[in-house]
Amino acid sequence: MEQSAPPRRITIVDVAEHANVSTTTVSKVLRNAYGVSPAMQAKVRKSMSDLGYRPHAAARGLRGRTYTIGLMLPDIRNPFFPEIIDGANEVLDATDYQILLGPARNVREIEHRVTEAMIDRSMDGLILIVPAATPTELEQTARAVPVVVVARHLRSTLLDTVVTDDVAGAALVVDHLADLGHRRIAHIAHAESQRHLVTTMPNTIRAEGYRQAMRARGLGDEIDVVATTYSKEGGYLGARQLLARSRRPTAIFAGADIAAMGALEAIADAGLSVPGDISVVGYDNTDFAALGGIGLTSVEQGGRQMGSDAARLLLERIDDRAKPSRLISLSPTLVVRRSSAPPPR
Structure with missing residues (x-):
């Protein structure tokens, strides 16, 4: 008995034809790029849903993008770092980008391996939380892939930084x-x-x-x-x-x-x-x-704000590698609860 051919995968061209727009517009919607109105976003995403379109990561990697972002964090047990991740996801949820985590376990050698693995897998950009690498090593990484550093007080013309004062x-x-x-x-x-x-x-x-x-x-x-x-x-x-x-x-x-x-x-x-x-x-x-x-x-x-700022800066740098580097410094506040009181007499 002759087997039927597997169903053809829906492509970006199919989505463009269904939505009656250009493939460039579909690409912009996938990247959440500027210049696409909310109505157009909704129209294109409805076509994606109607057709069952699913982005092909491997194929996109061959074209230069995988729509994956690597996020390196030093310690998965520290309850502050998930807040940064949540903030980054709040921005990326409106795009087709996905975050893949790489815990470094507070070991510099592991951090290096994690970062290299993310680059080798053609991730479109990296968010590095409190990296222990030297400034020279971080700039080498930023030459290979767009990088945003979080919570490390450094300036570089090759990467963006988000810190708290x-x-x-x-x-x-x-x-x-x-x-x-x-x-x-x-x-x-x-x-x-x-x-x-x-x-x-x-x-x-x-x-x-x-x-x-x-x-x-x-x-x-x-x-x-x-x-x-x-x-x-x-x-x-x-x-x-x-x-x-x-x-x-x-x-x-x-x-x-x-x-x-x-x-x-x-x-x-x-x-x-x-x-x-x-x-x-x-x-x-x-x-x-x-x-x-x-x-x-x-x-x-402001952990969530740090994460959302980092994701926004990274998306902009992915779209324009020549963009001037930026440093965002957030102003902290004190939340007073019952663990602090006047000293005992």
């Missing part, structure tokens, strides 16, 4: 606690051992912002920094060290909410209360900070 964010914390009457305000930082990262990573910028703010409030003699990691374990270890001081701090500023989680656990294990015995402030304003059982005062640095 981390100096201002740290000052918000110190000023809030000092206004409550605290003087012994300690900081849990993330240790940075690689020299090329010291001046550009958010953790070192926040630590320096903390020092500057303490001096500005006349508290330079009370500066106390414990460098561990931005993790629950790092926050626990840092708080344990601070609680062992002969003059225990009355407030702890953890450089990330996930570190603040560990600090809260260490304080409870020591038989102390928050904020009765010691205040705790985090950074990121992740979803868990607002939970009723926690109520963590935290710096809102």
Whole structure:
């Protein structure tokens, strides 16, 4: 018995004919490019739906686009990074682009492998969250594929950057606690051992912002920094060290909410209360900070906005590689909850 031929795949030409538009217009709709009215968008997408059109990633790759974007994140356990991903998806949902994640597990060698794998698979652009690569390595990557760097304080003519003003964010914390009457305000930082990262990573910028703010409030003699990691374990270890001081701090500023989680656990294990015995402030304003059982005062640095800005910048750079590089710096705010209060008498 003779087998019937497999059904022919619907192409962009079929969609253009069905919608009575040019293939260029269909291509613009697929890329969510400028110059297509909402009515035209709706018309073309209805034709795609009616015909059952599905973009062919492999074929598009041969033509120069795969409509995939690689997103590298250093730690999949940090609850702040999903907010960046959500923000990026809010922009990309209106396009045919799909995000593919590459966790680097806070290991520079893995980060390099992940980035190289994304380039080798012809992804149209990369969003790199707090990459540990050197500026030279990042520029080499940006020569191969459009790149937007998130939360790394660097400038380059070859890539775009989205950051939060981390100096201002740290000052918000110190000023809030000092206004409550605290003087012994300690900081849990993330240790940075690689020299090329010291001046550009958010953790070192926040630590320096903390020092500057303490001096500005006349508290330079009370500066106390414990460098561990931005993790629950790092926050626990840092708080344990601070609680062992002969003059225990009355407030702890953890450089990330996930570190603040560990600090809260260490304080409870020591038989102390928050904020009765010691205040705790985090950074990121992740979803868990607002939970009723926690109520963590935290710096809102706009994770979703960072993600949406990064996706928008990347789409524009994919369409125009010669575009001048841009740096977006968001202004943080402080969300005050019950974990911070005046120091005990």
